[in-house]
Amino acid sequence: MKILITGAAGFIGAALAKKLLERGDEVVGVDNLNDYYDVKLKQARLARLRETGKSAFSFSQINIADKDAILALADTCKDAELVVNFAAQAGVRYSIVNPFAYAESNVMGFIVMLELARRLPRLRQFVYASSSSVYGGNAKIPFSIEDPVEKPISVYAATKRSDELLAYSYAHLHKIPCTGLRFFTVYGPWGRPDMAAYLFTSKILAGTPLPVYNYGKMRRDFTYIDDAIAGTIGAMERPVSASDQGVQSEIFNIGNSRTEMLTDYIGEIEKALGQKAVLELLPMQPGDVPETYADIKASQEAFGYAPKTTISEGIPRFVDWYKKYHSVQG
Numbered sequence: 001m002k003i004l005i006t007g008a009a010g011f012i013g014a015a016l017a018k019k020l021l022e023r024g025d026e027v028v029g030v031d032n033l034n035d036y037y038d039v040k041l042k043q044a045r046l047a048r049l050r051e052t053g054k055s056a057f058s059f060s061q062i063n064i065a066d067k068d069a070i071l072a073l074a075d076t077c078k079d080a081e082l083v084v085n086f087a088a089q090a091g092v093r094y095s096i097v098n099p100f101a102y103a104e105s106n107v108m109g110f111i112v113m114l115e116l117a118r119r120l121p122r123l124r125q126f127v128y129a130s131s132s133s134v135y136g137g138n139a140k141i142p143f144s145i146e147d148p149v150e151k152p153i154s155v156y157a158a159t160k161r162s163d164e165l166l167a168y169s170y171a172h173l174h175k176i177p178c179t180g181l182r183f184f185t186v187y188g189p190w191g192r193p194d195m196a197a198y199l200f201t202s203k204i205l206a207g208t209p210l211p212v213y214n215y216g217k218m219r220r221d222f223t224y225i226d227d228a229i230a231g232t233i234g235a236m237e238r239p240v241s242a243s244d245q246g247v248q249s250e251i252f253n254i255g256n257s258r259t260e261m262l263t264d265y266i267g268e269i270e271k272a273l274g275q276k277a278v279l280e281l282l283p284m285q286p287g288d289v290p291e292t293y294a295d296i297k298a299s300q301e302a303f304g305y306a307p308k309t310t311i312s313e314g315i316p317r318f319v320d321w322y323k324k325y326h327s328v329q330g
């Protein structure tokens, strides 16, 4: 099966592409390789995909907001059966600094990808990454897909919610079956340098203080990458159910369905490194939420989603990868 994945050089996109190549799918990867974080890491992920997929993997460096370049893929990808749109400007905090990057990739880029999807005759569904951040400051936990999500508290969250609404409108207007995945803090090998596991590991090793917001009173539902990928593949493979109005647009939570204290997460990193962290306790950051916790009942029922990796299993695997990767890169 031919699958187009955007954000293929990114953390989750590359992990998905690798899994699909291993099972024999053909993957067309798209990514603009922007420098939001170290481009060498993105290149290294792509090198692994080339090695795994050989001729079954092809890659184009394209900005998904570039409509001419993306719509030109309608020809080369005319036999694609799935589009997985994971390219996005990620990160809550950076969306306060540079909101334009979010408008470009997460709104304009998202519409361009839906327009491409309309032009693919064999397309079965359009899968895209949303985020737990759409739940904003909701006090009711765990967060369920039935909960109200009208109050995003960051530009990032607002763009991800926009994606869910745009997907619905394309499913309605153009009959494109769409599945949105609300990921909850995904971590693991080949992870993102701007996220807690990577950031904290590098700071502990360097002996520099870790910025810990809300004075450490933060809870997160941490999802191990393999569980996130199993959930994504489960969602990709099932037919999208139609609503009462006949619209095929669904949304699911992809979390671990456990909420952990951030300080316990740091404790696991300390244990794996055999080194103590120095914490710099700071007030809450604007746009951030104190707690995330996924209700995964709908994902379990729809595609048997069953995350199984605890942080005490996942963090040592991340730390092992981190050490190897950095010794190789020098």
Ligand SMILES: NC(=O)c1ccc[n+]([C@@H]2O[C@H](COP(=O)([O-])OP(=O)(O)OC[C@H]3O[C@@H](n4cnc5c(N)ncnc54)[C@H](O)[C@@H]3O)[C@@H](O)[C@H]2O)c1
Pocket: 006, 007, 008, 009, 010, 011, 012, 013, 030, 031, 032, 033, 034, 042, 062, 063, 064, 065, 085, 086, 087, 088, 089, 090, 091, 104, 105, 109, 129, 130, 131, 132, 182, 183, 184, 185, 186, 187, 192
């Ligand atoms: N990692 C998480 O915990 C998490 C949580 C919630 C949602 N998500 C979402 O999941 C998706 C994947 O996240 P990730 O953690 O792999 O992030 P990532 O930053 O590692 O991957 C995104 C990739 O998209 C590429 N990209 C960005 N803008 C682009 C554009 N305009 N055109 C082409 N490529 C572009 C980047 O170069 C990057 O390689 C994103 O949509 C993100 O918002 C991730």
